[in-house]
Amino acid sequence: MSENFNSLPELVRVRAAEIGTNLAFKDDNTEITYEELNQLSDSFAIGLISEGLEFGDRVAIWAPNSINWIVCAIGIQKAGGILVPINTRMKGNEASFILNKSEAKFLFTEDSFLGINYIELLEKEKLNNLNKSFILNPVSESVQYKFSDLLNINSSINLPIIKGEDYADIIFTSGTTGQPKGVIITQKQNTQVFKFWSKYVGLNQNDKYLIVNPFFHTFGYKAGWMSVIIIGCQGYPEPVFDSEKVLEKIEKFNISMLPGPPTLYQSILTSKNLTQNKIQSLRLGVTGAASIPVSLIKDMKEKLGFETVITAYGLTESTGVATMCTPEDDYETVASTSGKAIADVEVKCIDAKGNDVNVGEQGEILIKGYNVMQSYYKDPEATAETITADGWLKTGDVGILDQNGYLKITDRIKDMFIVGGFNAYPAEIENIFLNHSSIQQVAIIGVADERMGEVPKAFIVKNKNDDITAEEIILWAKDNMANYKVPREVVFLDELPTNASGKIMKYKLRT
Structure with missing residues (x-):
C-alpha cells in the first residue's frame, strides 16, 4: 500500500481508494469501512465549515473512545481545524482551562458516560471562545446539538488542501509550573513518526487491533487508530x-x-x-x-x-x-x-x-x-x-x-510520577488543592503501589484551628480532579520542609 502521504486527511483518502470496502473500525455500536470513513469525515468537515469553522480554528473532543470520535477527529483536520483532545477523567474546571487556553471554537463531548454528563460539568465555567457544544453519541433525546447534525449539510463548500506543515493537533501536557501547556504537532510529524512506529512494531494489514488506550492520549490516538489507518488493518475501539x-x-x-x-x-x-x-x-x-x-x-x-x-x-x-x-x-x-x-x-x-x-x-x-x-x-x-x-x-x-x-x-527532574499509565504532575495537583479554603500549603509526591505502579500522597498544612479530616480532603479531591490525581493518603504537618529560598524539599518527604 502507498506510503505517499504527509497528512491524516491525505492518508484517509489514499486508504479509501486502495481498500475502501475493507472494515476499518468496529465498536459496540457500529462498524465502518475505509470508504465510509472517508465519506463521513468529508461530510462532517463540510458541516463544520458551514457552522463557521475557519482554517486554524481549534476544536476540542472530550469523550471516550468511539468510532464517532475518529470520524470527528479526521473531519476536524480535513476542514483545516486543529484537534484538541481532552482527558475524559478531568473535571469541569480542568477541562475549561484547556478550552480557554486553546481558544477552542467548538466542543464535541458526551451527555452520558459512566454516569457523567460532560455538558453539566461545564455549566458553571466561563468559556470565553466556545461557540457551540455538540454531543458525539447522544443518550438523551432532548440533546440540542448533535454530531450527526453536521453530517448531512447540503453545501458546495470545497475542503481545503491540508499540507504536511499544517498544524494537526494541540495536546495538553503539564509541567513544573502546574498549568497544562498545549503541544503543537504538525500533520507530517504525526504521519512520519507513526509510519515508522507501525512498521517497527510489526503491525500488518491482517492484524486486529484492540484500542484500549484512550484517544485523548498519543498512545490511543496516534499509536492507536491513526496507526490502524496507516497499516490498513482493523481497529476495535474500547471506551473503558x-x-x-x-x-x-x-x-x-x-x-x-x-x-x-x-x-x-x-x-x-x-x-x-x-x-x-x-x-x-x-x-x-x-x-x-x-x-x-x-x-x-x-x-x-x-x-x-x-x-x-x-x-x-x-x-x-x-x-x-x-x-x-x-x-x-x-x-x-x-x-x-x-x-x-x-x-x-x-x-x-x-x-x-x-x-x-x-x-x-x-x-x-x-x-x-x-x-x-x-x-x-x-x-x-x-x-x-x-x-x-x-x-x-x-x-x-x-x-x-x-x-x-x-x-x-x-x-x-520534574517530579512527575505515573499512576497506572497516566502521567501525574505534582504541581498541577497542588494548584488544585490550593483552591480549598482549609489548605494553607500542600506538597504531592508519588509513592510505590503494587497495582498502579505509583499513587499520589499529599502532605498538607491546614489553617490554624481547622478540624478538617484526611477523609474529607480525599472526598473533596474526588470531586475536583481526575481520579488518578486523587491522593490515596493525606498527612497533616505543622510545616513543610523548605530550603533557604523557600522551595519545598520533597526528598525529605520521601524519607
Whole structure:
C-alpha cells in the first residue's frame, strides 16, 4: 500500500481508494469501512465549515473512545481545524482551562458516560471562545446539538488542501509550573513518526487491533487508530478498560494487537477467566509508561502468548515517541530499558552544566529530530525553556545511555510520577488543592503501589484551628480532579520542609 502521504486527511483518502470496502473500525455500536470513513469525515468537515469553522480554528473532543470520535477527529483536520483532545477523567474546571487556553471554537463531548454528563460539568465555567457544544453519541433525546447534525449539510463548500506543515493537533501536557501547556504537532510529524512506529512494531494489514488506550492520549490516538489507518488493518475501539470484557473481545474478534500500560497486562494475567483458547490470537504487545518487572515481560510472552513485546519512551513533546526496543531484544533489555533512538532522531544525556555525560553516566535526557514539537501554544517563554537554540528538546527526565545506545530512565527532574499509565504532575495537583479554603500549603509526591505502579500522597498544612479530616480532603479531591490525581493518603504537618529560598524539599518527604 502507498506510503505517499504527509497528512491524516491525505492518508484517509489514499486508504479509501486502495481498500475502501475493507472494515476499518468496529465498536459496540457500529462498524465502518475505509470508504465510509472517508465519506463521513468529508461530510462532517463540510458541516463544520458551514457552522463557521475557519482554517486554524481549534476544536476540542472530550469523550471516550468511539468510532464517532475518529470520524470527528479526521473531519476536524480535513476542514483545516486543529484537534484538541481532552482527558475524559478531568473535571469541569480542568477541562475549561484547556478550552480557554486553546481558544477552542467548538466542543464535541458526551451527555452520558459512566454516569457523567460532560455538558453539566461545564455549566458553571466561563468559556470565553466556545461557540457551540455538540454531543458525539447522544443518550438523551432532548440533546440540542448533535454530531450527526453536521453530517448531512447540503453545501458546495470545497475542503481545503491540508499540507504536511499544517498544524494537526494541540495536546495538553503539564509541567513544573502546574498549568497544562498545549503541544503543537504538525500533520507530517504525526504521519512520519507513526509510519515508522507501525512498521517497527510489526503491525500488518491482517492484524486486529484492540484500542484500549484512550484517544485523548498519543498512545490511543496516534499509536492507536491513526496507526490502524496507516497499516490498513482493523481497529476495535474500547471506551473503558475491563479485563473480562477485553478477554471476551480478544476471543470473539481474534485480536492480535493489544498495546497498553503494564497494569493492563497484569489485570489480564490475574483474571479468573484467563484461558489459552481465549488469547491464542495475540501477537503484538507494546508497553511503557512505568517501571516494568522482568517477570511481566516473561509472562506476556510465555503465558499470554505474545510473539513480540517491546517497550518505548517518548513525550507528547516528541510526538509520543523517541526511543524503542527492537522485537529481538531479550526480556531483561525490554523490561529495564526503553530501547534506542528511532531512525533520524538523536538522544543524549547532559550534566547540570549542559555538557554531554559519558556512556553509563546519569544525565538529563535531550531529544533532537523531526519529532520535536513546534512549540507550546502561545507560550514562547516555556518553549524557549524547553527547546534549546540548536533544537534539542529538554525532557526533564534523567537517564543513562549504555554503549549500545539503549536508554534507561532513572529519575524525573520534574517530579512527575505515573499512576497506572497516566502521567501525574505534582504541581498541577497542588494548584488544585490550593483552591480549598482549609489548605494553607500542600506538597504531592508519588509513592510505590503494587497495582498502579505509583499513587499520589499529599502532605498538607491546614489553617490554624481547622478540624478538617484526611477523609474529607480525599472526598473533596474526588470531586475536583481526575481520579488518578486523587491522593490515596493525606498527612497533616505543622510545616513543610523548605530550603533557604523557600522551595519545598520533597526528598525529605520521601524519607
